[in-house]
Amino acid sequence: MADIKENLEKLASLQRKISAYAHATALLYFDGNTGAPSKTTENRAISSSILSEELYRLQTSDETFALLEELDAHRDELPESERRQVYLILKELRETRCIPMDEYIALQKLLIESDSVWHEAKERSDFAMFLPYLEKIFEAYKKVAGYAAPDKDPYDYWLSRYEDGLNRETCDKFFSRLREGIVPLLARVMEASGGRVKGMEGYYPVSAQEKLSDYLMDVLLLDRGHCGISTTEHPYTINFGSHLDVRITTNYHENDFIPSMFSVIHEGGHALYETNIDDAYTRTAIDSGVSMGIHESQSRFYENIIARSKGFTSFLFPKLREIFPEALKDATEEDFYLACNTVVPGLIRIDADELTYCLHIMVRYELEKRIMAGELKVSELPSEWNRLYKEYLGVDVPDDKHGVLQDSHWANGNIGYFPSYALGSAYGAQLLSVMKKELDVDACTASGRLEPVNAWLKEHIWRHGSLIAPGELLRRACGEEFNPDYYVNYLSEKYSSVYGLK
Ligand code: ZN
Secondary structure (H helix, E strand, C coil), rough: CHHHHHHHHHHHHHHHHHHHHHHHHHHHHHCCCCCCCCHHHHHHHHHHCCCCCCCCHHHHHHHHHHHHHHHCCCHHHHCHHHHHHHHHHHHHHHHCCCCCHHHHHHHHHHHHHHHHHEEEHHHHCHHHHHHHHHHHHHHHHHHHHHHHHCCCCCCHHHHHEEECCCCHHHHHHHHHHHHHHHHHHHHHHHHCCCCCCCCCCHHHHHHHHHHHHHHHHHHHHCCCCCEEEEEECCCEEECCCCCEEEEEEEEEECCECCCHHHHHHHHHHHHHHCCCCCHHHHCCCCCCCCCCCHHHHHHHHHHHHHCHHHHHHHHHHHHHHHCCCCCCCCHHHHHHHHHHHHHCCCCCHCCCCCCCHHHHHHHHHHHHHHHHHCCCCCCHHHHHHHHHHHHHHHCCCCCCCHHHCCCCCCCCCCCCCHHHHHHHHHHHHHHHHHHHHHHHHHHHHHCCCCCHHHHHHHCCCCCCCCHHHHHHHHHHHCCCCCHHHHHHHHHHHHHHHHCCCC
């Protein structure tokens, strides 16, 4: 027993070190795309590669491995949180150790190169330039899956890396349910709208938009002592080695305040999840959200279910007129609600509305799955991409910049990541249906008083960090298995109401 106590202390110390490396690495990354001067990239790259090498050494050392194996052998005697920490670290470690060192290093190098080639290829809309890198990435990912999980289908392996337990069978069922719900609904919406787009373009000074960001963070009840906001080209949320230091970012456009408004609310949802993790888990392997799907369920819950609702837009509108008196002097509350909920099938995923968003994800899922199964060549990606965009969204893709080259995910090796965005949206709708049995959610959104909503999510999701696997977490919160019908019904009710469909 004394041995276990001693080993648990070593485990805590190991995790504190890992968190310190994560803190430093995240700060370097954050500095690189917030305030850093233009000629400092190389300096950061050197520090970053030394830190990641040291971290790799610490994590994969024989001493670390022996400690975790020893704790794992006594897992039934460990407290629940430590048992989970050992499980998560060991799983990662076993997978890393089965990849030959030279191949691991070659893959890291390939990913760094491919990211910069992708940037240039996207700029020039030149897929041929990116093709050899992407071919190598898909090949390497098949190989790594073969090392890490020889009995598993390679794509299933990568899907479950982002969402524990996820596989093609679940995704196929999920996406086909979405398709049969969304495609006919979209056709009816387009018929009713006649393709009209409602926007709020005008002049919205950055200084005023910054005031709106602060106000929104207050309405979301984000703890500003532990959560900061900055500006970057692409909005994101980052955790600096623990849930006690989280930053969100946004990007302001002076001709429209809506994109930044939704970025702040979306990233704010991620930050609520992170900052509300139980303090007992600070600087451990469970001190962050459990999966991409659960994380997106929180961000998209606040962005779509809360902030795009009729009640919340009415609540917010008077404040918007106070912040942007000139630009909004002739606008009505109804204009704002429609501007937040206009449906337009388009080319770009990150600009998509709530209804068509999952169709963008479906295209990517279909393509990844077929490439990993050897049914599609990487060189055939642009033509298949364009064909599926026409089939699912009815749009013609003019060039690869607005098509297959738009996302950075594949260039960065995030194969199997896309489905979690769609799953997150669907998890959120299921959580809403349970929450509504206990709370008057509409009254909370209409009054802008989100305490009860936050308290519910904190109790069922946030406080657990990564303690409970995503499928189990959702099952406990909802009292039943994941069911995409809730999402399809939510979309159908919402857009029937927005567009007056019978
Ligand atoms: Zn997100």
